Amino acid sequence: MTVSSDLIADDIEAYLERHANKSMLRFITCGSVDDGKSTLIGRLLYESKLVFDDQLTALEADSRKSGTQGEGLDFALLVDGLAAEREQGITIDVAYRYFTTERRKFVVADTPGHEQYTRNMVTGASTVDLAVILVDSRKGILTQTRRHSYLVSLLGIKHVVLAVNKLDLVDYSQEVFDAITADYAEFAHEIGLDGFVAIPLSAYMGDNLTERSANTPWYSGPSLIEHLESVDIDDAAAAAPFRMPVQWVNRPDLDFRGFSGQIVSGTVSPGDPIRVLPSGKTSTVERIVTMGGDLDVAGAGRSVTITLADEIDISRGDVLSIADNPPAVADQFEACIVWMGEAPMLPERPFLCQIGTVTVTARITKPKHKINVNTLEKTATTTLALNEIGVCNLSFDRPVPFDPYVGNRDTGSFILIDRLTNGTVGAGMITHSLRRSDNIHWQSVDVDEAAHTRLKGHQPAVLWFTGLSGSGKSTIANDVERQLHALGAHTYLLDGDNVRHGLNRDLGFTAADRVENIRRVTEVTRLMADAGLIVLASFISPFEAERHAARELIGEDQFVEIFVDTALAVAEERDPKGLYKKARRGELVNFTGIDSPYEPPQNPDIHIDTSVTTTEDAAIAIIDYLRARGTIS
Incomplete structure (x- = not known):
C-alpha cells in the first residue's frame, strides 16, 4: 500500500499541534539523601521512551560499573551528571529534565537531599507547581524530609505528593506505608500541607510509577504518572x-x-x-x-x-x-529569608536586592527570629547562618512596587546579592510592608547643602581614614584637621574610640556590631557633610562592604578613602593602648588583626605607607590632594 506524502504531512502536523497545545506541569523531587529521587526521574524518562539507543547502551555500561550488573539498570545515572555525584551516589546540583506523555508535558527538577545543599533545593522549587517528596520506606520521615516539606510550604507550592519509595525492600507492606503516611500527615498539618496525596512506590522496580502495581493490591489510588497527568493546577x-x-x-x-x-x-x-x-x-x-x-x-x-x-x-x-488594583509601594518590609551565603548574615550590611526587574540597595535591619524546621520553634537571633531560615525586617534605599508573596510569587519575592562578589546570598519572600514606611517622609528645608557650602567658603568632604589599630590613623587625622583649621576650613574629627563613649556605647566588637558601628558613623558623617563640613572619620572599619557602602551613601564627589597601611607586626609593636597584648592573652576577643579579619582597601583614594611616610608628610599629601580636588583653595 502506498501512503501519500500529504497524508504523512497531515499526520505530523496534527501530532505537533496536539503536543504544542498540551498543558505543562513543573514539579520538583525532594527529600532526604538516597531516598531515590534521581532513580525516580530516570525511570520516568525510561518509561516515557525518552532514552535514546546510545544513551541506553551507555546506561547499561555505567550500571555495570556502578555495581548493579545483574540487578538491572541504575536509572539514577540518567540524571546524576556531575562526576562528584556519580562517585558519591548523591545529587549535588539541581538537574532539570524534560519529558512528555500523551496528556501533558513535564519539567522536573531533581534537587539535592543533603542539608548542606538546601539552597539548591530552594532554587529548584522557586518556579514549580507541584512537589514530589520522597521517603525511604525503611527509614520513614527524616529531618531533611521535614526541612524540604517546610520549604515547599514556605514557597507556596500547593500540590504535594508523598512518594513512599523502596517498598520492595519492605515486602510491599501496607502497614509500613500507612504508618509513614500518618506520621507525615501530623507534621504536614502543622505547616499547612493538608492536601497531600500519598502513593506507595518502588522507583527501581517501577511499581505504581506509570500504572498500578499488582504488588500493592491494597492500594486503590492513582499511579504517580496518572496523578501528575490529571492534577488540576490552579493558574494562580x-x-x-x-x-x-x-x-x-x-x-x-x-x-x-x-x-x-x-x-x-x-x-x-x-x-x-x-x-x-x-x-x-x-x-x-x-x-x-x-x-x-x-x-x-x-x-x-x-x-x-x-x-x-x-x-x-x-x-x-x-x-x-x-489601574483599580495596583500593587503596594513601600521601602520597608517584613520578609522570610532563606540564607544561602557561606558567611553569616550581618544586620545592616548593605546588599544588592533584585526584586522583579529592579535592583536596589537593601539592608536586613532586624532579624526577628529564625525557624527550627524540625520543631517549627521560633528562636530569637541576631544573624542567620548558611541554610537557616528566618523572619527579618528589611529596608530598601527607595520605594518599590510589590505584592505579598502569598498573593503573587513574582512580585513578592527577591534575592540578595553580595555587592563585592556578586554571589547570591539570600532568597526572600515578602510578608507585608512595615506601616512606618508609609508614615516617614523627607522634610524639605530652605537652607540646603549648597547654602551651607557658600557660607563656609569651601566644599564639604568626608576623609575616611582606615587601617589597623595602632597604624597612626588618629594621629594623621588630627594633624590634617589642625592644618585645615589653620586654613580657615570648617572641620570635625570623628574618632572610633570617642563615638563609643556615646553614640555607639551599646555596641561591642562582634562582626555584626562592627557593621552597625560603621553604619551609624556613616549616617553621622553624611549629615555633617550636608552641613558643609570637612569631616575626618578615623575608624578601623575592617570590612570592605561597609566602606563601599559609606562611599555610595556619601557620594563619590565627597568621599575620600585614606588607607593608613601599617604592617601588623609594626602596629602590634607600637600597641599604644595595650590592646594587642590583651588580645594575645585572650582577654580581648574579636580584635582586628588577631582573631577578626581586616580587609585592606583595593583602590583607596590615598595610600599612606607608614613604613616610608612620616605623619607630617602624610598630612601634607592629604592637604595637597584636597587642593587638587577643589575641596579647599
Missing part, C-alpha cells in the same frame, strides 16, 4: 491582577515608544486602564505588540511590548498594573 498567575515589570523601554525610532517585559500575572487588552508604579501615573493600553503581530489579549507568561495612549515617564524596574 492568570487569576491574579495584571502585573508586568518593565524590562526595557523599546524606542527603535522617534515614532514608536513601547515598554517590553514579561507579564507575570493577570491579563491585559487594548483599552484597559493602566497604572504605573511607583509613580502612580495612569494611562490606557493602546497596543500589545509581539514579533508575530499585535494581540487582542495577553496573559501571564507572555513576553510583549505595550504601548500607551499617553506619554508617561517609565523606566526599567517600574511595574505596569491594572
